[in-house]
Amino acid sequence: MAETTRKAVAAPSPLAPEWLSVPEDLNELLPALWAHDAARTAGGELALGGLTATEIKAQFGSPVFVLSEADFRARARAFKTAFDAAFADICGGVDVYYAGKSFLCTAIARWVREEGLRLDTASGGELAVAERAGTPGELIGLHGNNKSDAEIRRALDLGAGRIIVDSLDELDRVAAIAAARGTDTPGEDPGMESPRAKVMLRLTPGVHAHTHEFIATAHEDQKFGLSMAPGTASAAFADEEPGSAPSMAEEAVAAAAGHDSIELLGVHCHIGSQIFEPEGFEAAAVRLLEFVAAMRALYGVALPELDLGGGYGIAYVPGDTPRPPAEIATALAGVVRETCARLRISAPRISIEPGRAIVGSTTFTLYEVGTIKDVVVDVPAPGQGGQATGETSVRRYISVDGGMSDNARPVLYDADYSVILANRTSQAPAQLVRVVGKHCESGDIVVRDAYLPGDVRAGDLLAVPGTGAYCWALSSNYNYLARPGVLAVRDGAARWIVRGETEDDLLSRDMGV
Known part of the structure; x- marks a missing residue:
């Protein structure tokens, strides 16, 4: 039989970091x-x-x-099952998106689909993997802060379920490309109405995640998203809203609603990655639900979907304490239920992106x-x-x-x-x-x-x-x-x-x- 225990006989090294203790059993698998x-x-x-x-x-x-x-499939199922159960009475379940950027190949894309998840991509190459794996277009999302025109066209050609727009400039480009598809595609009837691009707007809620600076993505000074901070809208838009200091996010909602070639699904946020504490996710959910309510009241724009991001942490070293999917789901569902009741709005369809928590x-x-x-x-x-x-x-x-x-x-x-x-x-x-x-x-x-x-x-x-x-x-x-x-x-x-x-x-x- 294998020797399974070994009591520590060495004192901690003075070179070891404070969090690292000498294991009682060096052979144990935590x-x-x-x-x-x-x-x-x-x-x-x-x-x-x-x-x-x-x-x-x-x-x-x-x-x-x-x-x-087997472990990959079990973790994917655990998120889908837990969130569907927690949100069943709120919005009928949750759409869970696997983060292709964490690790993607055709086998992974197939497993994701077979376990009832959807797939986030962030490049033309990741779209190519999804297409090669036979992922239905409506189950694909396209992320990225600098999508090329070719990547946008590819997503539209695949019938992508959503394009997550990251800037006002990109919104205009998606709208123009979608509007032109009926006239610049060989073999198509120039008079045919093109399908609208399904768009979500990535917002920056200003909620700081307790993680490494380069993987915390909801503070203002970084490349992702449309700011929700008052006064960040362009001067031209602000002039149209006398007596207010609208945000870039508000401007994007109004612009998207004004494009015939855009179907505005809702809004999206992502506060970071490798996060254990629940408070950031909960604060972001409240801010975005308040934004959804405000957009209906101010502009008459309905936002039927809300992506609360993810980036849930995993254990890399002893002492890391990742939260089980059911715990995360129950806490978030409670916040969404309470906030929607306070705002007197119907809950949007919720989606999440667990990130590394599935494959890590x-x-x-x-x-x-x-x-x-x-x-x-x-x-x-x-x-x-x-x-x-x-x-x-x-x-x-x-x-x-x-x-x-x-x-x-x-x-x-x-x-x-x-x-x-x-x-x-x-x-x-x-x-x-x-x-x-x-x-x-x-x-x-x-x-x-x-x-x-x-x-x-x-x-x-x-x-x-x-x-x-x-x-x-x-x-x-x-x-x-x-x-x-x-x-x-x-x-x-x-x-x-x-x-x-x-x-x-x-x-x-x-x-x-």
């Missing part, structure tokens, strides 16, 4: 960090869906993203250990920017066969991850480590701080959980490393849903050969 079908085998190996780390390495190599299909924890990345190096480091004094204490400690650097090319989030966002020894268990004392990649770059960090057994050696396998979202999607060929493939595991069997690249793939675009 459920919050892993897919539900991840487990240790009797022999001590990490296994997913019954397939062990050693088997995965032998058959498919490393590094490799290993995804649980379904996946781990499997690496092979290469070189190991102990470095003597000055111990900093407590607090930000503390001076050295005059003491030293050892930081162990463990290099693996991937790095920032398969996970750019640590270098982009200072993101923290966890790591375990995957091919065996160990009773060795805990050692503070930094897992790094093989790139010629000092910032090439995979896991900044973690405790691993002190006997980790070259050839061992390490697994980093929580890499389903924004890892493969942000991957690169830095140093001409081929990007890893994505392996879907279910019931002891595995198959590529995205194959890994080869050197021939990399050289195929080099036109000098």
Whole structure:
């Protein structure tokens, strides 16, 4: 049987961050960090869906993203079921959109549709994946702050269920392209009335999410959305509204309502990503519902749909506390129900975008250990920017066969991850480590701080959980490393849903050969 417990015998390293404690059991899989079908085998190996780390390495190599299909489907269903139940008496259920930008391929697009979800895209390439997977157009949304005319046309050609408009300029372009479709498409009757573009307006509610600055998207000083702040409308529009200081959002509603080629579905907001606290979502919901009521009162414009965004957090390290879908749904439903009653309006149809919360924890990345190096480091004094204490400690650097090319989030966002020894268990004392990649770059960090057994050696396998979202999607060929493939595991069997690249793939675009 595998050894399953090891009491901590080492004191915390003075180099460890305050949030990181020495685990009582270095071999334990903390459920919050892993897919539900991840487990240790009797022999001590990490296994997913019954397939062990050693088997995965032998058959498919490393590094490799290993995804649980069953866990993905279960998480998608959990959001759909929970939100439908919570909002059944309010608006008859909820439309749940999977964020294609987090990780998308044709298999994922099919699973999303089969589990009753819709699909958000943010580029022509993501639209192409959705089309190749057979996603019905009415289940597709197109996001983006700088959509090209070609992307807008493609969305209209697919019959996209909604285009989320991000600026007044873009609204005019969508309207013009939609109006021209009956006259500039070969083979169509010039007199034929073109279908209207279905549009939602992305608003910036000014609600600050407690997250990294670059993934908090509802404050004013950033590139997304139409401001709801008074006085942000253009001078021309403000002159038409004497005695008021209208917002850019109000101007967009009035403009959209004035375009014959636009069907204004409603409004949308997204306050950020990797958020645990509920207060931001609830405050945004109240602001947008008040806006919906105001638009009917001021301009007689009905907004029958409201997207409350998402960006719900997942667990990356011990201590992260993601909220279950049912808890999120019940809290939001209560706020929507109460606010609509106070405003005396009928609730709009609600949609949400859970983001990484569906795919993030379904996946781990499997690496092979290469070189190991102990470095003597000055111990900093407590607090930000503390001076050295005059003491030293050892930081162990463990290099693996991937790095920032398969996970750019640590270098982009200072993101923290966890790591375990995957091919065996160990009773060795805990050692503070930094897992790094093989790139010629000092910032090439995979896991900044973690405790691993002190006997980790070259050839061992390490697994980093929580890499389903924004890892493969942000991957690169830095140093001409081929990007890893994505392996879907279910019931002891595995198959590529995205194959890994080869050197021939990399050289195929080099036109000098």
